[in-house]
Amino acid sequence: MTEDILSSFRKRFNYTGLILAGPYSKELKHNLSQAIVHLEALERIGSPIIPYIAAWRPDDEHIWYEYTGLRLHSLLGLKTTDLAEAFRANIITRCLYRNQKNPPAIDKIIRNRSQIDSMRNSMRRVAERSGAVEAVYKIEANNGPVWLKDLARIEIHNRDGVVLSYGSLIDVTKEMLLEEKLIEVQSELSFHKENLEFIVIERTKELRKAQLDVVSRLAHAAAYRDGETGAHIKRLSQYCGILGRSFGLSKKANWALFHAVPMHDVGKLGIDDSILRKPGPLSSNEFEIIKTHCQVGADLLGGSDSFLLTVAKTIALSHHERWDGSGYPQGLTEWQIPLASRITSICDVFDALTSKRPYKKAWDFEDAVSEVTRLRSIYFDPKLVDLFMENLPKIKKIFQTNTA
Ligand SMILES: [Fe+2]
Ligand SMILES: [Fe+2]
Missing domain, CATH: 3.30.450.20 (PAS domain)
Incomplete structure (x- = not known):
């Protein structure tokens, strides 16, 4: 066989x-x-x-x-x-x-x-x-x-x-050729998808940059009108960023705080020059008008879907509120005051103290720090004052680097 x-x-x-x-x-x-x-x-x-x-x-x-x-x-x-x-x-x-x-x-x-x-x-x-x-x-x-x-x-x-x-x-030639074709189509599709994602990311970046640009110009316009300097705005953002991070804010929230805080006094754009730039002391009536900058700022920044502008509106409205309820415009107390505004309030006062103004000299760094601690639980959230003290070396570095 x-x-x-x-x-x-x-x-x-x-x-x-x-x-x-x-x-x-x-x-x-x-x-x-x-x-x-x-x-x-x-x-x-x-x-x-x-x-x-x-x-x-x-x-x-x-x-x-x-x-x-x-x-x-x-x-x-x-x-x-x-x-x-x-x-x-x-x-x-x-x-x-x-x-x-x-x-x-x-x-x-x-x-x-x-x-x-x-x-x-x-x-x-x-x-x-x-x-x-x-x-x-x-x-x-x-x-x-x-x-x-x-x-x-x-x-x-x-x-x-x-x-x-x-x-x-x-x-299995037919099946495999079909599979090869499918792989080819899938890879082409994924290329288009990646390309689209890249375009969306780039556009988002551009939009965000444009938004920050406009926001920064607005903040500078308000500061300029008030006789403030760009340096105040820059230091304020950095101080707030340190407190926000130390408090444990998320990256996104801290990013918004950092970029929103320069607009805290944007409402001053709506205050008459004769009051805003008055060299002498203000009458109580004039001070009442100054106080309206909080609501004016909130009105200017409100009504937007943007997270950044929402935070900015909150800060504009309540950055003059005080822990003990003696602030304005609403007389809020303690935790009624939004966190972003409580942070802004400490940093804004501290920077105002250490800045030279037409009517006053700049305070020494140490004196301004003592004032902040003196106002703990009076003007300021005690926990945030403690965080401010914990971060004093960082605060001092910003103060020294950004003070002419
Ligand atoms: Fe203000
Ligand atoms: Fe300020």
Whole structure:
């Protein structure tokens, strides 16, 4: 029987049949012949599975095919004798699939050719150990790429010093081409998505920058009118930033506090020059008018969806409130006063004390600090005064750096 198979095999494929004609045991040759008969029968009934039997010696790199289904030859346009070399030379990509138990998800690893070359031997060892191979190969055939899914069972014949791989190939070219197309479309889509996200981020940055620019100009306009300097605004933001951070404000809240606080006196834009710039002491009537800058500022900054302007409005309205309720415009006490305004109040008074004005000299740093502590629980939130004292070295550094 072995001889019959060998001669028909040779006739059909011009193939030598290395095992059937070689120095191997009768038992091996018999089993192999039986297998070939079965595989040929399988092909004759029109199974979509393309069977093959490959062989190698464990200590040798060389693989050869003892049997290959006829459809494989027409699919690749190759003879059996050329198959091993064609597989070796023309595999573009090899995808390893491992079927997992439940659910039967597919774990796919795509290797490039150089990776495959370097792992060819170890893959074969794994196949010998596990007794099975599962893989998908992309082969550059004469008529274009062909994808083959391979499921093989490995048999080691120690006595004959040979390993046999009984495999079934399925042509999965259509599916894999579709998958490649899908990957291509997905990568194109993700590129567009990334591009859009980048544009949105850039626009948001631009808008935020424009918003901060306008806000800063508004704050400077108010300060300029009041005879304040840009340095006051800058120090105030930095002092408030230190207290806010130390209090544990979120990054976003502290960012808003830092940029909103320069607008605390924006309402002074609505106060008449004759009162605002009056060199002498103010009458009680004039002082009442000055007090309106809080509400005017809140009206100017209110009505916006912007978080920054909402914080700015709050500060403008209540930065003259005092812990003991003696402030204005609402006479709020303690925690009724919004946190941002309580922080602003300490820093604004401290900076006013250490600044030179037409009607007064600048106080020494230490004297102004003593005044802040004296006003603890009178004007100012005691906890915030404590934080102010804890951060005195940082406050002093800002004072020294930004005071001409
Ligand atoms: Fe004010
Ligand atoms: Fe101020």
